[in-house]
Amino acid sequence: MSTTDDIYAGSNETSEGKVFTVSGRDWDEIVEGLAGAADDIEERVVVNMGPQHPSTHGVLRLILEIEGETVTEARCGIGYLHTGIEKNMEYRSWVQGTTFCTRMDYLAPLHNEAAYCFGVERLLDIEDDVPEKAQVMRVLLMELNRISSHLVAIATGGMELGALTVMTIGFRERELVLDLFELITGLRMNHAFIRPGGVAQDLPPGALDEIRDFIALMKKRLPEYAALCNANPIFKARLQGVGHLDIEGCLALGLTGPVLRSTGYPWDIRKATPYSGYEDYEFDVQTWDTADSYGRFRVRLNEMWESLRIVEQAADRLAGLEGAPVMVADKKIAWPSQLAIGSDGMGNSLDHIRHIMGESMEALIHHFKLVTEGFRVPAGQAYVPIEGPRGELGAHVVSDGGTRPFRVHFRDPSFTNLQATSVMSEGGQVADVIVAIASIDPVMGGVDR
Amino acid sequence: MTSSDDQKPVDSPDVDEVEDASTGAGAPEQPATEQSEANVPVSPSAAADPARARGQRAGMFGVSGAGDTSGFGGLITTTVFPAPSQRPYGGWFDEVADALEDTVGLGPVVVHRGEITFHVAREDLPRTARSLRDDDRLRFELCSGVSGVHYPDDTGAELHAVYHLCSMTYNRRIRVETTAPDADPHVPSIVDVYPTNDWHERETYDMFGLVFDGHPALTRILMPDDWPGHPQRKDYPLGGIPVEYKGGTVPPPDQRRSYH
Numbered sequence: 001m002s003t004t005d006d007i008y009a010g011s012n013e014t015s016e017g018k019v020f021t022v023s024g025r026d027w028d029e030i031v032e033g034l035a036g037a038a039d040d041i042e043e044r045v046v047v048n049m050g051p052q053h054p055s056t057h058g059v060l061r062l063i064l065e066i067e068g069e070t071v072t073e074a075r076c077g078i079g080y081l082h083t084g085i086e087k088n089m090e091y092r093s094w095v096q097g098t099t100f101c102t103r104m105d106y107l108a109p110l111h112n113e114a115a116y117c118f119g120v121e122r123l124l125d126i127e128d129d130v131p132e133k134a135q136v137m138r139v140l141l142m143e144l145n146r147i148s149s150h151l152v153a154i155a156t157g158g159m160e161l162g163a164l165t166v167m168t169i170g171f172r173e174r175e176l177v178l179d180l181f182e183l184i185t186g187l188r189m190n191h192a193f194i195r196p197g198g199v200a201q202d203l204p205p206g207a208l209d210e211i212r213d214f215i216a217l218m219k220k221r222l223p224e225y226a227a228l229c230n231a232n233p234i235f236k237a238r239l240q241g242v243g244h245l246d247i248e249g250c251l252a253l254g255l256t257g258p259v260l261r262s263t264g265y266p267w268d269i270r271k272a273t274p275y276s277g278y279e280d281y282e283f284d285v286q287t288w289d290t291a292d293s294y295g296r297f298r299v300r301l302n303e304m305w306e307s308l309r310i311v312e313q314a315a316d317r318l319a320g321l322e323g324a325p326v327m328v329a330d331k332k333i334a335w336p337s338q339l340a341i342g343s344d345g346m347g348n349s350l351d352h353i354r355h356i357m358g359e360s361m362e363a364l365i366h367h368f369k370l371v372t373e374g375f376r377v378p379a380g381q382a383y384v385p386i387e388g389p390r391g392e393l394g395a396h397v398v399s400d401g402g403t404r405p406f407r408v409h410f411r412d413p414s415f416t417n418l419q420a421t422s423v424m425s426e427g428g429q430v431a432d433v434i435v436a437i438a439s440i441d442p443v444m445g446g447v448d449r
Numbered sequence: 450m451t452s453s454d455d456q457k458p459v460d461s462p463d464v465d466e467v468e469d470a471s472t473g474a475g476a477p478e479q480p481a482t483e484q485s486e487a488n489v490p491v492s493p494s495a496a497a498d499p500a501r502a503r504g505q506r507a508g509m510f511g512v513s514g515a516g517d518t519s520g521f522g523g524l525i526t527t528t529v530f531p532a533p534s535q536r537p538y539g540g541w542f543d544e545v546a547d548a549l550e551d552t553v554g555l556g557p558v559v560v561h562r563g564e565i566t567f568h569v570a571r572e573d574l575p576r577t578a579r580s581l582r583d584d585d586r587l588r589f590e591l592c593s594g595v596s597g598v599h600y601p602d603d604t605g606a607e608l609h610a611v612y613h614l615c616s617m618t619y620n621r622r623i624r625v626e627t628t629a630p631d632a633d634p635h636v637p638s639i640v641d642v643y644p645t646n647d648w649h650e651r652e653t654y655d656m657f658g659l660v661f662d663g664h665p666a667l668t669r670i671l672m673p674d675d676w677p678g679h680p681q682r683k684d685y686p687l688g689g690i691p692v693e694y695k696g697g698t699v700p701p702p703d704q705r706r707s708y709h
Binding site: 078079082084086087091122123125251252253254255256267272273379380381382383385392394396398400401406407409411415416418419448449 | 503504526528529530531561562563564566590591592593594596597598599611613615617620622624643644645646647648649652656669670671672673680681702703
């Protein structure tokens, strides 16, 4: 089949200029082809980089106008991972919404769920009724998630500039976090574990021991990153002074998270407007003062230590909360049964089945109504921002009083932060574009939603 | 149903009875309105208030003509949003309102669940944004973008643009809301005040068809350039799924039986 018959490919004619299909080691052909062109464009080439490119940090398309090796203009093309999650959520119940939003920023699924659930809980006016254990578990999971997300940020950032060892050790440690997630939530990613009103399950037996082992191991492993990168001359040469963006630029473009903190401004929503009981934990907001890619790397590295501190405190608190409830007491909101994994690997609660099938017709009706129809959320709108690994993550939740969200909009930090690509990379080298984008750490699932 | 039935409040405790699942004891006989505020019937005055009523929800099951004999399909509920608040709004809300009022005429101000929403007319939006950012008493440095909402039944103001702003100096957050009718879907852009809204406005245009006048390059951002329609509008047609079983199809989500 020729390409002209392909409805998806369409035509590839451009309105102006010559087109070269570049497949590597053919720069001479391009120079030859451009030889007859006017002087001012002789060295000026527009390069379409991505969306399928190993160095663009996901399915990101970059349109770079370059003169020689210098980038004169950089633009992003996004939307390749748009899956209509916000629209889909409008046709599911409030609880089912967590299953969708967890898939947005796939490196921070628990933060997505938490942001959404905080919004729903505010509309339900049950923020103060969420049990302490659920809040502590949320903090524990979110901080573990921050560690795993930062590990991927450092790992893929390293890979994109050619430091493959950074990649392998980054993913090695992330695997440990994912193992913990699998133990606690049942899944490595896309957990749908944080639910409106609390969390889905209590901690399984032995989870606290595993978490303590993890903390002990991470305290040995985290210094490896510092030893490998912090003073590494190649690493520093590639990162220092690259992707510079000062605080004025950050605020104008709405950048938050490690990028903003790398300018020296200690803005952290966990401290500014604490949620989920963050005010009860001891931790410091990590900053750097260079406002460049190297600073962002160091901020992420230091934040992992702080997250480890919080995880340690959360684990200690959970030890004293054994058997405490993890879901609101309100039976109109809480999922009717607490499932347990049986010997056949299937989730079930025999006590609950006995109750609804054999003892109480009303409980059966209640179970059916809550599971099929779901609960109603009073009309109104709420926006609860949280500090995601990449910055301010907020869910604008609108309800019309029904059993499904009327509209949910996610203010995803990756989406907002990616706007800084142009200002960070124009005027620099092509290779620095990669470093600048890696330092923003966009996750395209969150950008496109 | 006779007119005398209409006047008498329906008192049927067994309908809303919920048994405590843990004890198995009988449910206490209390009015449904005390169990949940969602059960409180909407007062006629609130339903007629244009600032609060934003459409209707029909029935238990979203489809009609499907032989639903439960009777729930005939239920009509007005969607009523929280009422505008009166001064004092409480805390720093009043300081922000005072400072804002010096620049623009404020529409309804809604305080709900600890969050404050300022409704402004769309022509006032650029002035509002500028004073929110530059006024020493306001200092809302960070705009968290714009979120579109489509209320198809909110006649004359179907499209809402909702802005969330954060003042890092004072550690405050507010919401600014403006509307545009479907017939004239234009809202002034505030990209010149908050450059971060560049992509956010493009996304809202892409998803809702809201045209932000003055935006430097208002093009689609998530959908392909030649995509027809604006997917997150409530009237956007949804697709069904053909299944390979006796020619059956799964109907589009808005035509399935739902428990809305």
